[in-house]
Amino acid sequence: MVDEVGYQPLERAEANLVFQVISKRYEKGSTILTSNKIFSEWGQVFGDEVLATAILDRLLHHREVISINGPSYRLKNRLKAIERENDVA
Structure with missing residues (x-):
């Protein structure tokens, strides 16, 4: 599982590593990614x-x-x- 894809932009070398991981897993197993970015971003x-x-x-x-x-x-x-902390204070 990869959480928060797009939280920070990746350097070229990092992006290439992600591509390599995805390529090696392609059609071999499940991969779960989460992101708040739409595909066009x-x-x-x-x-x-x-x-x-x-x-x-x-x-x-x-x-x-x-x-x-x-x-x-x-x-x-x-x-x-935070609400609980405020109720105690």
Whole structure:
């Protein structure tokens, strides 16, 4: 599992490593990625539109894409913790 693809842009060497990992896993096993970036923004994330397209081509072939919209689960839990802290104070 790769969490938060696109949180920070990758250097060229890092993007190439991601491509190598995805290519080696292609049609061999499940790969789960999470991102808040839409596919059209992945060229910016990987610093290269062609490389991003190659990665997406392998990821999306025979795959299921699940889009989840709504408030952040992590942020929701953090806000609850802050509320509890304020109730105690």
